[in-house]
Amino acid sequence: NAGVMQNPRHLVRRRGQEARLRCSPMKGHSHVYWYRQLPEEGLKFMVYLQKENIIDESGMPKERFSAEFPKEGPSILRIQQVVRGDSAAYFCASSPPTSYEQYFGPGTRLTVT
């Protein structure tokens, strides 16, 4: 059973460009979570999704950030018009229904130049 997959592993964008981060959960997992790890900070929750539904987006910045988890395909975290402050490691985690255990992917390290 493959683990949580994230791609790309490293992403470089210039200020003002768009960043798309993809996450494929483990087989059988229908819940996806996105977290951000900024330099010198811990991990912060961003958004919790189930298939075709956003359950909790209380950690998402109000502007430029969006997330989706379509019926088919990976979950996508989209950052529009990136700024240098968006440089961070973005981690995706997944869990099966009714489980509290989250399994993390290797992360995408976004660098904004």
Place this chain on the structure above:
Amino acid sequence: AQSVTQLDSQVPVFEEAPVELRCNYSSSVSVYLFWYVQYPNQGLQLLLKYLSGSTLVESINGFEAEFNKSQTSFHLRKPSVHISDTAEYFCAVSGGAGGTSYGKLTFGQGTILTVHP
């Protein structure tokens, strides 16, 4: 709202010495508690968890943690560390069933454990 405090940002120890990484949490509802380990440039790996039952939980590589409800703590311990235990360790809390924080994990700031030969 939930919060997690890891009291030590860095813990240096010598190989084969015991270690304790401290974690305290605050929550108004019942919680589930986790320890994750992160090796450099990698994702987080679940080390151990407390959901219910015995307050002492163990991992397969010798770590253990004890849930202490009265002290709201979930400290991580290992009686004898190895060089390979060098990593960053994160304590996390998730809201219990029915709580408004169900699902998302709230993390502490992390503790960097460095094991010296």
